[in-house]
Amino acid sequence: MFKRTIYSEEHEMFRDQVRRFVEAEITPHHAAWEKKGRVSREAWLKAGENGLLCAAMPEEYGGAGADFLFSMVVMEELAKAGAMGPGFSLHSDIVAPYILHYGSEELKQEWLPKMARGEAIGAIAMTEPAAGSDVQGIKTTAIRDGDEYVINGQKVFITNGGNCDILILACKTDPSQGAKGTSLILVPADTPGFRKGKLLDKVGWKAQDTAELFFDNVRVPVGNLIGAEGRGFYQLMEQLPQERLLQCVRASSALEAALEWTVTHVTERKAFGKTIGDFQNTRFKLAEIKSQAVLMRVFTDRCLEMHVAGELDAVDAAMAKMLTAETLCKCLDDMLQMFGGYGYMWEYPIARAWADARVGRIAGGTGEIMREIIGRQVTGGR
Numbered sequence: 500m501f502k503r504t505i506y507s508e509e510h511e512m513f514r515d516q517v518r519r520f521v522e523a524e525i526t527p528h529h530a531a532w533e534k535k536g537r538v539s540r541e542a543w544l545k546a547g548e549n550g551l552l553c554a555a556m557p558e559e560y561g562g563a564g565a566d567f568l569f570s571m572v573v574m575e576e577l578a579k580a581g582a583m584g585p586g587f588s589l590h591s592d593i594v595a596p597y598i599l600h601y602g603s604e605e606l607k608q609e610w611l612p613k614m615a616r617g618e619a620i621g622a623i624a625m626t627e628p629a630a631g632s633d634v635q636g637i638k639t640t641a642i643r644d645g646d647e648y649v650i651n652g653q654k655v656f657i658t659n660g661g662n663c664d665i666l667i668l669a670c671k672t673d674p675s676q677g678a679k680g681t682s683l684i685l686v687p688a689d690t691p692g693f694r695k696g697k698l699l700d701k702v703g704w705k706a707q708d709t710a711e712l713f714f715d716n717v718r719v720p721v722g723n724l725i726g727a728e729g730r731g732f733y734q735l736m737e738q739l740p741q742e743r744l745l746q747c748v749r750a751s752s753a754l755e756a757a758l759e760w761t762v763t764h765v766t767e768r769k770a771f772g773k774t775i776g777d778f779q780n781t782r783f784k785l786a787e788i789k790s791q792a793v794l795m796r797v798f799t800d801r802c803l804e805m806h807v808a809g810e811l812d813a814v815d816a817a818m819a820k821m822l823t824a825e826t827l828c829k830c831l832d833d834m835l836q837m838f839g840g841y842g843y844m845w846e847y848p849i850a851r852a853w854a855d856a857r858v859g860r861i862a863g864g865t866g867e868i869m870r871e872i873i874g875r876q877v878t879g880g881r
């Protein structure tokens with residue numbers, strides 16, 4: 500049997516703590532959050548109190564100063580529980596790192612401790628109604644006026660958009676340029692002129708507060724620039740492999756959990772005087788899914804190892820994201836089938852997992868964009 504080797508005893512002790520937290524504070528509320536379209540503030544604050552947020556941030560900025568794998572433990576336990584509502588990982592492992600790596604000392608001191616406590620929820624806003632895959636095509640502008648930027652534009656499909664207190668905004672500080680005119684700016688959600696639109700009614704991820712955001716002459720100090728002007732596109736490209744890796748970790752855990760639920764179901768449910776699991780078709784399908792789950796896990800763990808060593812590149816991350824997202828969808832579809840009509844009922848976790856998985860092939864870069872990234876390297880950059 501394959502044994503995971505990337506986690507230490509400390510990681511596993513932390514996992515027990517996270518699992519207990521998820522069982523007590525997340526799972527019992529998740530269905531209610533799905534109806535509201537958002538996770539409660541209270542859950543964020545409790546997650547902060549219990550060390551589930553920004554674990555990998557340095558202690559001087561309120562984090563636990565732990566390694567990146569501690570954050571992955573949180574991601575894995577939420578995914579195993581089928582809890583796609585809490586955008587903890589986006590907050591801790593995508594938004595906070597932008598501030599840590601590129602933000603000024605003032606921004607780090609001001610925001611990271613609040614993020615670690617769950618008092619300030621973070622989002623990242625790249626996608627616009629007319630520009631998603633084509634990040635260079637974004638139209639939101641931040642034009643300098645003295646010591647301030649004046650921001651105008653619109654964003655869509657923003658994870659944590661409904662709850663967010665701060666966002667990292669991808670915008671054009673020089674609209675005459677493509678990539679070179681793009682910058683990242685931190686925008687506090689209470690800035691006049693900033694408005695959150697409605698929570699979006701999605702196919703899955705029902706408890707996740709994905710939203711539209713509007714900017715109408717929003718003024719922020721130039722000190723809110725994350726890194727240098729015109730560096731935004733490159734910063735995004737530097738951080739996207741980590742974002743894609745997170746999705747692989749989520750997909751691998753979601754698949755393992757769904758396999759367990761399915762095995763339980765097919766060994767209990769009967770038809771024609773046997774259990775569903777007694778049919779050869781079921782065993783063959785489960786054998787294929789189990790093998791895919793192991794393959795995904797081994798590949799994902801190796802990518803994690805490489806990432807921690809600073810060796811994972813954009814092509815590795817694209818391959819991992821593309822394969823894990825697509826394999827998860829295919830396997831979940833086969834497993835849902837084994838539940839028959841029950842598999843189509845929202846109250847069954849397999850139905851939710853099936854709907855939740857689909858976004859993995861879209862968000863954080865579509866399967867086609869992953870193929871572009873990989874294909875360009877395969878053909879020697881042509």
Ligand SMILES: Cc1cc2nc3c(=O)[nH]c(=O)nc-3n(C[C@H](O)[C@H](O)[C@H](O)COP(=O)(O)OP(=O)(O)OC[C@H]3O[C@@H](n4cnc5c(N)ncnc54)[C@H](O)[C@@H]3O)c2cc1C
Nearest residue numbers: 623624625626630631632656657658861862863864865867
């Ligand atoms: C639930 C959810 C959460 C999200 N969270 C965030 C978030 O937090 N922050 C954020 O900024 N964005 C977020 N997104 C947006 C997401 O990253 C985009 O939806 C995604 O990048 C695709 O962009 P698009 O929707 O504009 O599709 P488009 O770019 O319009 O693509 C449409 C189709 O054309 C294909 N296509 C585009 N270009 C090419 C090409 N060069 N070659 C071949 N095919 C191509 C695409 O693959 C796709 O199939 C989220 C989306 C969802 C659904």
